Amino acid sequence: MQEWFYPVGVVLLGYTVLGLTGFGSSLVVVPLLAWTWPLPDVVALALLMDVPASAFHSGLNWRQVQWRELRRLLPGMVLGTLLGLWLVQHMNSRWPLLVLGVYVAGVGINALRPKVSPASDAAPVWAWPAGAAIGLVEMIFGTAGPLVVAWLSRRLSDVQQLRATTPLVIAVAAATVLIGMAWEGRLSSGWIWQRWVGLIGVALAGVWLGHRLAHRVPVARLRQIICGLLVVSGVMLALGALR
Known part of the structure; x- marks a missing residue:
């Protein structure tokens, strides 16, 4: 049981962040679990938890989900994932x-x-390259959440719509990546599925807890938290590349 105390705490923290802001679980879970478990297995495990946890988050905020944004991004996400499947074999990701x-x-x-500036309604054609970038980054790095928020924050002025739509896009991106991983046989490890069974309930509980906390936080403060997490996650990604 002592072996599980640390992973349970990490997963609860990571998915509470997801429930509060709509993204950021992998930026907490992956580096912290990688201290004790193999990194490739941790990335696969995080993606497997992201899909149901992100879908659960969007279900809790169903009325605020902006489905048109997902429809616009989806074709590009598929292309980006396919490109990532090829690039991951031929490039240095640093x-x-x-x-x-x-x-x-x-x-x-x-x-x-x-400053106060309304979200600009970019032409639909720009959703294709944005979706391709999201699919590509999720395939190569498994951390497309910050990129999803960077795009949607320019499309949605309502922070609650941003919270609700971001995890839905992340869930779809993660699902496409998992299909690619399954095709390559990277999800056949029994170790991954044993950990998933033991931790998915904790992840869903974290999402619910973060969702409850979000409704107690003023909208302006919630936007500051989301933007601050973007800064932190960007710095973490850059430092990870420099190491």
């Missing part, structure tokens, strides 16, 4: 990860500035 981290941190810093 420098793209560094660029992604700097970009995400920059988006968060810009959003924290004291």
Whole structure:
């Protein structure tokens, strides 16, 4: 039982963050669990938990989900995932990860500035490259949440709609990546599924807890938390690339 205390605490913390802000679980779970478990298995485990946990989060906020944003992103996400399946065999991920981290941190810093600007309704054609970038990053790094928020924050001015829609997009992106992993035989390990069975209930409980906390936090403060988490996650990605 002592072996499970640390993983349970990490997963509860990570998915409470997801329930509160709509993203960020992998940025907590993956690096912390990688201290005790093999990193490739941890990434697969996190993705397997992300799909039901993110879908559960969107179900708790069903009325705020903006389905049109997912429909616009989906074709590009599929293309990006297919491109990622090919690139992951032929590229060094260090420098793209560094660029992604700097970009995400920059988006968060810009959003924290004291200004009010309505979300710009970009032309639908821009959703294709945005979706492709999300699918590509999720396939290679397993952490597309900050990129999803960076895109949706420019599309949605309502922070509750942002919270509800972000995990839905993440769930679909993670599902497409898992299909690719299954095709390559990377999900056949019994170790992964044993841990998933033991931790998925904790992940769902964390989402519910974060969801309850979110409704006690003022909207302005919640937006600051989301933007601050973008900055932190961007810095973590950049540092991970430099190590």
